[in-house]
Amino acid sequence: MSPAGPLPTHHAETSAVARRYAAVRAATEALAQPLSAEDCCVQSMPDASPTKWHLAHTSWFFETFILEAHEPGFRPFDAAFRVLFNSYYQGVGSQHPRPQRGLLTRPSLASVLDYRADVDARMLRLLQQGIPAAELAALLELGLQHEQQHQELILTDIKHLLWCNPLWPAYRSVPAAAESGSAGPSGWQHFEGGLAQIGHAGAGFAFDNELPRHHIYLQPYQLATQLVTNADYLAFMADGGYHDPAHWLADGWDWCRTQQLTHPLYWRQDGQDWSEFTLAGGRPLAPRQPVAHLSYYEADAYARWAGARLPTEGEWESAASVCAAPQGHFADSGVLHPCPAQRAPGQGAGLLQMLGELWEWTQSSYAPYPGFAPAPGAVGEYNGKFMVNQYVLRGGSCATPAGHVRASYRNFFPAAARWQFTGLRLARDER
Amino acid sequence: MSPAGPLPTHHAETSAVARRYAAVRAATEALAQPLSAEDCCVQSMPDASPTKWHLAHTSWFFETFILEAHEPGFRPFDAAFRVLFNSYYQGVGSQHPRPQRGLLTRPSLASVLDYRADVDARMLRLLQQGIPAAELAALLELGLQHEQQHQELILTDIKHLLWCNPLWPAYRSVPAAAESGSAGPSGWQHFEGGLAQIGHAGAGFAFDNELPRHHIYLQPYQLATQLVTNADYLAFMADGGYHDPAHWLADGWDWCRTQQLTHPLYWRQDGQDWSEFTLAGGRPLAPRQPVAHLSYYEADAYARWAGARLPTEGEWESAASVCAAPQGHFADSGVLHPCPAQRAPGQGAGLLQMLGELWEWTQSSYAPYPGFAPAPGAVGEYNGKFMVNQYVLRGGSCATPAGHVRASYRNFFPAAARWQFTGLRLARDER
Amino acid sequence: MSPAGPLPTHHAETSAVARRYAAVRAATEALAQPLSAEDCCVQSMPDASPTKWHLAHTSWFFETFILEAHEPGFRPFDAAFRVLFNSYYQGVGSQHPRPQRGLLTRPSLASVLDYRADVDARMLRLLQQGIPAAELAALLELGLQHEQQHQELILTDIKHLLWCNPLWPAYRSVPAAAESGSAGPSGWQHFEGGLAQIGHAGAGFAFDNELPRHHIYLQPYQLATQLVTNADYLAFMADGGYHDPAHWLADGWDWCRTQQLTHPLYWRQDGQDWSEFTLAGGRPLAPRQPVAHLSYYEADAYARWAGARLPTEGEWESAASVCAAPQGHFADSGVLHPCPAQRAPGQGAGLLQMLGELWEWTQSSYAPYPGFAPAPGAVGEYNGKFMVNQYVLRGGSCATPAGHVRASYRNFFPAAARWQFTGLRLARDER
Amino acid sequence: MSPAGPLPTHHAETSAVARRYAAVRAATEALAQPLSAEDCCVQSMPDASPTKWHLAHTSWFFETFILEAHEPGFRPFDAAFRVLFNSYYQGVGSQHPRPQRGLLTRPSLASVLDYRADVDARMLRLLQQGIPAAELAALLELGLQHEQQHQELILTDIKHLLWCNPLWPAYRSVPAAAESGSAGPSGWQHFEGGLAQIGHAGAGFAFDNELPRHHIYLQPYQLATQLVTNADYLAFMADGGYHDPAHWLADGWDWCRTQQLTHPLYWRQDGQDWSEFTLAGGRPLAPRQPVAHLSYYEADAYARWAGARLPTEGEWESAASVCAAPQGHFADSGVLHPCPAQRAPGQGAGLLQMLGELWEWTQSSYAPYPGFAPAPGAVGEYNGKFMVNQYVLRGGSCATPAGHVRASYRNFFPAAARWQFTGLRLARDER
DSSP states (O other): OOSSOOOOOSHHHHHHHHHHHHHHHHHHHHHHTTSOHHHHHOOSSTTSOOHHHHHHHHHHHHIIIIIHHHSTTOOOSOTTHHHHTOOSOGGGOOOOOGGGGGGOOOSOHHHHHHHHHHHHHHHHHHHHTTOOOHHHHHHHHHHHHHHHHHHHHHHHHHHHHHHHSTTOOOSSOOOOOOOOSOSSOOOEEEEOOEEEEESOOSSSOOOGGGOSOEEEEEOOEEEESSOOBHHHHHHHHHTTGGGOGGGSOHHHHHHHHHTTOOSOTTEEEETTEEEEEETTEEEEOOTTSBOOSOOHHHHHHHHHHTTOBOOOHHHHHHHHTTOOSOOOOOSSTTOOOSSOOOOOOOOSTTOOSOSSBOEEEEEEEOOOOTTOOOOSSGGGGTTGGGOSSOEEEESOBTTSOTTOOOTTOOEEEOTTOOSSOEEOOOEEEOO | OOSSOOOOOSHHHHHHHHHHHHHHHHHHHHHHTTSOHHHHHOOSSTTSOOHHHHHHHHHHHHIIIIIHHHSTTOOOSOTTHHHHTOOSOTTTOOOOOGGGGGGOOOSOHHHHHHHHHHHHHHHHHHHHTTOOOHHHHHHHHHHHHHHHHHHHHHHHHHHHHHHHSTTOOOSSOOOOOOOOSOSSOOOEEEEOOEEEEESOOSSSOOOGGGOSOEEEEEOOEEEESSOOBHHHHHHHHHTTGGGOGGGSOHHHHHHHHHTTOOSOTTEEEETTEEEEEETTEEEEOOTTSBOOSOOHHHHHHHHHHTTOBOOOHHHHHHHHTTOOSOOOOOSSTTOOOSSOOOOOOOOSTTOOSOSSBOEEEEEEEOOOOTTOOOOSSGGGGTTGGGOSSOEEEESOBTTSOTTOOOTTOOEEEOTTOOSSOEEOOOEEEOO | OOSSOOOOOSHHHHHHHHHHHHHHHHHHHHHHTTSOHHHHHOOSSTTSOOHHHHHHHHHHHHIIIIIHHHSTTOOOSOTTHHHHTOOSOTTTOOOOOGGGGGGOOOSOHHHHHHHHHHHHHHHHHHHHTTOOOHHHHHHHHHHHHHHHHHHHHHHHHHHHHHHHSTTOOOSSOOOOOOOOSOSSOOOEEEEOOEEEEESOOSSSOOOGGGOSOEEEEEOOEEEESSOOBHHHHHHHHHTTGGGOGGGSOHHHHHHHHHTTOOSOTTEEEETTEEEEEETTEEEEOOTTSBOOSOOHHHHHHHHHHTTOBOOOHHHHHHHHTTOOSOOOOOSSTTOOOSSOOOOOOOOSTTOOSOSSBOEEEEEEEOOOOTTOOOOSSGGGGTTGGGOSSOEEEESOBTTSOTTOOOTTOOEEEOTTOOSSOEEOOOEEEOO | OOSSOOOOOSHHHHHHHHHHHHHHHHHHHHHHTTSOHHHHHOOSSTTSOOHHHHHHHHHHHHIIIIIHHHSTTOOOSOTTHHHHTOOSOGGGOOOOOGGGGGGOOOSOHHHHHHHHHHHHHHHHHHHHTTOOOHHHHHHHHHHHHHHHHHHHHHHHHHHHHHHHSTTOOOSSOOOOOOOOOOSSOOOEEEEOOEEEEESOOSSSOOOGGGOSOEEEEEOOEEEESSOOBHHHHHHHHHTTGGGOGGGSOHHHHHHHHHTTOOSOTTEEEETTEEEEEETTEEEEOOTTSBOOSOOHHHHHHHHHHTTOBOOOHHHHHHHHTTOOSOOOOOSSTTOOOSSOOOOOOOOSTTOOSOSSBOEEEEEEEOOOOTTOOOOSSGGGGTTGGGOSSOEEEESOBTTSOTTOOOTTOOEEEOTTOOSSOEEOOOEEEOO
């Protein structure tokens, strides 16, 4: 969490803060709106959480880290929720085990929505008292950014759950659209390298893991101007990509063989035809769309097969810093943000699809930046304790909320994870 | 399924059949009535199924085995349900994997209730045509008995699910009752043994596994007049029962140590006090109640510790054949049958709590009776293919529907199963 | 262990006892003679034990249960061995974990042979003192019978280990022999059933699990006159036996699918030809030999496919009691007993291959006979504590030592076990 | 494998090459000399290999990568060995499964030593033909470096095996020595950071993963002058280090709790006293010795507890480049190299114990250097395909052969690995 960006204390600005709080919270509930109570309750795998849990946990965050410390005469909405909806904060106490989140049929969805309403009323009352000190302001912004992260997770987790159902039901239906996707073949963009700086800069919000901004040294490199497409990936598969160990990291090959994988998650073959599960249900595979839901292992194998490699996060961020705004296409036609991003073509560098399209795997393991210091107290567990056996992804996805995408943002997942909106941009050394 | 007991074909009797059909089906829905859609959807472990699945599968049974063969112009309610709600009938085709039953948030509970209503309307129309041939009559009765089995499973499975919730929510609340349970100490009842007959006799319904009736030879033996109580079991625990391998079967000891067990399922210790989870929520452990939810391993260990043994199913049935009616007490105060059994003291033999109290573990593995022949076709998979690595339980439980308890009934579960309403009656050799 | 058969106390007879002791012990070492120290040390799976462990454990049995109690001034050969070579006797104390027996490169094979020599010298000294009281005599015989059981296990366990080696090395080479096996097609032998007696009778040794002799009641039945052959089994496979769930118990089908099995253990297909691993190395599959190394699941599936069933142990023993002597052929040509059994055709009943050919699966789970009482003290753990989730096998095998085969003998293994010398005789109900 | 350092082709120099070959090969066999055939055969866990396998695989490397390509009229010693002793080279063909290496009681140790002698004779014949072209020379050096890596693995793997034995037998006995270890408290050494270069430089041998040499940018940092000691680590334990999640990475905490760890591998507590298993057997824990056999998780947890962190590999190498020679003490008194290193105090920088003491965990995940290119052909699998989910260790250990330690050397293991000779040097940011 950044020390940058304390909220203002004037009344007019307080009111803007309250409006932002209300808007972010409402966006979360809008995501749950197409879902039944049953949909919101079930957990499809230990890595994914029920929507109801996301709805409750994000409220728990405000109640535990803000109301408990700042609300006069604080009393919890329900004392049991402190344990039930704690994700992993050891500093707050024990947690309901993650793989058992889906067993909580009680409290009901209706009760959790009541919980949200109660927390919102108390938060708005607190905000209207006009006393956001710097620390509170920073915590509030952290809570909202946290809520936005869970907005994306609601979509990734519900997508996995609905895909598990052999009926492939839709999260919501959307009007059929002409295939968009890349307009033409991808090219290579050259970068000089040398001394560069990465990490968050400026006054806006950033998570603690994006700091401090620091120097790195880059060799000359190239990045592909577009993401790898479904058609590209089908060529890899047709060339025996899933059956030749020469393309794979040793761990990846073991993973691929043990699970007997032959295609990306969410793909299905019927005769000669491939279809793909999206939040709008099944659809024929669109060849010009970027390939999505790859693991690090698959992304790396494709890159080796293609004579390329994954970018490092330093290369990516250094290149991305000239891309001003999200741009792109709908990798999942079922994703409709409450406030859909205006995605303009990226400026500079000739790179397309850098922001807000698919999370791009980098070859960088998730590690602290030099001088990294987690925040004091329980919120210090937000990022730092996950810095092992995970790989950094950059750029945001079509499921990332507008305003939550930036070049310095470091997402991270284990190498085998496939249920996020992940994709692949190739890199290569200057020749 | 017994060839005995074809349903009558006269109109008056047809109408009685229809009334019975409607009553059994309604009883199932009454069991689901206290539950939310969320409660009905979640699966707490691979061995347990969601209530919604039970509601659908019992309808699938009628639709697949009766309507599909006998309804003019049969069209399935939903073609996908043939796979989704097939439990294990390979003869019908493939099945949705058992451990993934809880992932089916769609069809919704409301849709499943529509499915039930549709099947019921079609079944009643068929029955009113007055044409139940002998085969159909037998299948109808099998379907109703099958439905009653799932009525008990709804209670056992929902009990497990609610227990997994750290809040220990109640399935339904009941007025507090004075502890009933055994009135005094248990004694021993002597039986002469010799040549005996077991297996279903008479005109009523029986499952195929209760047939044919046949001779066995019994040595003289004794049965305890009452079930082992919670107080008895606490004495075993206080004597180090869970910590001394001398009492345990070798497999049971491994199981006990691997899971680090120290008490029965659904018990919890707070300081010095024990409480027990029931369908009415938590309650202080009632010492005179029969101990419930034991595994075979625990039942056997207790018996060895007590210098006794488990009865064989032949001993049990031979003794039970003089007990005319269910009797007993509420082992789980949350169980309230739509048609609660009148439980009178057992006649003859001095044995109490033989029927409708708790399923009693026997030392008999589940095996075919001599001359056993499964029914032809897919319904032949009902019982026979499970005859390995399971142990027979006798007597029915407080969760067994009235009219579904009889002395020849053979229930069966693996030795480690604890979530059924299982209990323990001691036996010993004549000395 | 039987109370029958105390050893005599006269000097002449003591000397006979000593000779028998020496002969049994020498036979064990002869089995290890073709093996290197490396062969003797490695454990191929948790269910199998290293030869070195068998050599040591059988000595531990004499040292712990006889010398420790009866030897004046007893001092253990090595105090650490009390734990290292205890198999499962909780009454003696803790045990080295079974799956880690193969990690004991120390003590060396040479040290274990020294241990054997030391125990033998002390045992013979004790025996020559002419004081075998009844209890000691019974323990001595139990120790020798125990040693003979481990002689068979040495062969089954080393067979598994050598098979794991892709080179399929031979335990020992034998001259090629013409295929023996069944002379003609198997027939059916009829048995009347009725009241019968099973269990050990007479003055000879028996394990406690063979007692007490007791009445049973049998329905009329039939047994196949010969074991199922490799050719028979190939027909089952050719008919899709491993791919049709209709033939399998539900548990067996899961086991078969999970392990992706398509043929018996120790078989291998090269093109169209099947070969079989034996203790003499690989050899072409001999069609007229009895099929060996089946699990209970496979035996049961074959029987269902063939329209038959497995016999019960009561049926088997009742029929076998008229077969006087082992007879048969070499199911594994690498098995050469130090004292090969004289295997004459069975008298009576027309049944062939009843004794000393292959252990025959029965459908009877391993349970105590009515009135069963384990021996007091730690040796009481010999049999009784394994009476769950195991199935009884009868008849002995080509790897069973001569003199260790009898009609009342109850061997037992879990339903998935395949590495023993197991085979299959069909049974069916009288029609 | 470095393109640097082709071997000379002149006869005098060829003879030096042959002498080096013979010396390295002899050193491997000397390590096996204290072991029995049994010791050499058994595999204690999937991550460790039997000594016999190391002896064979290192010979396989020369036979497959040199003799097969360069020996006139090449014929393999045994065609089966191509599969049996292939470690992971998919380009060479299939491999005997790693977890089953310990099942190979055949070929015997004697046969494997014959294999070694045969390969050595053929290699020396080839070398004496004076034709080592550049490619051959590079492969030869790679083979020798590879052999030296396995020399260390022989020691780490046999240490694990002998530790598994409850008798804690010694690999070899050594005269008792006064405890050495650190002479005084550790201090902090300051480094300025800035632009630096890492990666192998110069004409000597390096593995491909040490190349290319390249620039990095370092922030100012500090390194501890000595390794963390057993006494230091006991203080962490006494402070509840293994029981407080605040010190641990989330993955590390799960690992620690799942395995219920409370102390480093190879430690044992008897009453108040700690002892430690070494290759010379058990010994009382020496407080001033560096703590050894830590996982990454434990090293990281200790560092957090101590208010410090792990160094990056760039920081470590940059600092180490001024340390000229191995120095230090015996972290395992059972390790006696055939040619023990002369370990002088490190020059410059005030850093002690940098080389040849214990492998030091860094926080750097194992990743390719910018511009990394694996060698063509199967040897290209040597390093690159392991670059995921592993962490870099630096500095070599007391078990690393003399001449095999250098500042640019990158060892790598997963975060949970503990059986290597691993230790910990603290780092911290400049304040």
